[in-house]
Amino acid sequence: NAGVTQTPKFRILKIGQSMTLQCAQDMNHNYMYWYRQDPGMGLKLIYYSVGAGITDKGEVPNGYNVSRSTTEDFPLRLELAAPSQTSVYFCASSYGQSNDYTFGSGTRLTVV
């Protein structure tokens, strides 16, 4: 059982480039989340989804977009990368409103 899989693990982007962070879960969880974690800080919610076709903004959505076309996948899109988006990005999922999250291993993104 893979749990929550994030790819890539590391990425360096130039300012203005775009990329998609991939997240997939195989636990049939209906809730999925994207967080970012800056050095020495807690996690900030970017976007979340309560099911396929439904997404909503979190605390820090600016500069990001998401889609949820299937239950399994929840990609995060950065359209115009900025140095302020340098961070570690975590995807998580949960079953219903249990809020017992399973986290992916993270993507470390650097924008230069």
Place this chain on the structure above:
Amino acid sequence: QKEVEQNSGPLSVPEGAIASLNCTYSDRGSQSFFWYRQYSGKSPELIMFIYSNGDKEDGRFTAQLNKASQYVSLLIRDSQPSDSATYLCAVNIYSSASKIIFGSGTRLSIRP
């Protein structure tokens, strides 16, 4: 006012002693409270959750909740060097039970 506040530490505790980690939250309607442990460079992992006022024990860990004071704590008995990590307090937001908000974490160091 931050929604979830924690002392950033570091908190240094001798091996074998009790480590006490504290967290306050601002949303009086919050119902669910979580403690996650995060080792350096790793993703958070759930170690305790509590829904009702009082204490909840699981092995060496005890979570304490006081909704009237909007306060939740985590006690770690017989602290081990392997307990050295950052501990994140997380609280569900009443207005949207689908998501939880994290504190910035307390760095705990267990000294031999």
